[in-house]
Structure formats: C-alpha cells, structure tokens
Amino acid sequence: MNKSASNSNDYIVIKAKEDGVSVIGLTRGSDTRFHHSEKLDEGEVMIAQFTEHTSAIKIRGHAKISTAYGEVESEKKHD
Ligand code: TRP
Numbered sequence: 001m002n003k004s005a006s007n008s009n010d011y012i013v014i015k016a017k018e019d020g021v022s023v024i025g026l027t028r029g030s031d032t033r034f035h036h037s038e039k040l041d042e043g044e045v046m047i048a049q050f051t052e053h054t055s056a057i058k059i060r061g062h063a064k065i066s067t068a069y070g071e072v073e074s075e076k077k078h079d
Helices: none
Strands: 013-014 019-029 036-042 045-049 054-060 063-067 070-074
Touching: 013 019, 019 045, 036 045, 036 054, 045 054
Parallel strands: none
Antiparallel strands: 013 045, 013 063, 019 036, 019 054, 063 070
C-alpha cells in the first residue's frame, strides 16, 4: 500500500479560540499513544497533516478545525 492510499495528504487547520489549546498527535499502528503535544494560545494557528507517524489528532480546548470534510468547533470543557 503506498502512502497516498493510506494517508490523506490533506492538511488540517486548527485555530485556537482560547489560550492553552492542545493539539495532540497519536501514533499510527497497533500501539496508539500520544507522540507529540503542541500548545496554542488564542488566535494561534497550526496546520498539520496525517503522516506515516500520525494517524489521529486530538484537540483539547476551544478551537476551530477546518478540514476537507468541513469545519467543526471543539469546545472547552465546562464543569
Ligand atoms: N513528526 C510528526 C509526524 O510526522 C509531526 C506531526 C505531523 C504532528 N502531524 C502532526 C504532530 C499532528 C502533532 C499533530 O507525524
């Protein structure tokens, strides 16, 4: 299987709507674990791809996420 068949080359765009948003990369393969965490402050943008090493991306905190599939907003946990 070539890379373009297994991974999308599309970028996802994450724009933080509050301070302290985490963008967490999870490993590809049988062992799914965090491999990278990036903190964004309000207004900061991260542009990321799914790669050979990254199969999932978890976002904690309030952010706007734009993908080829559409836009979604993550919400801040309110207790
Ligand atoms: N070294 C990582 C990789 O190539 C960098 C990375 C790509 C990443 N996409 C990510 C880190 C998304 C966190 C979230 O897979």
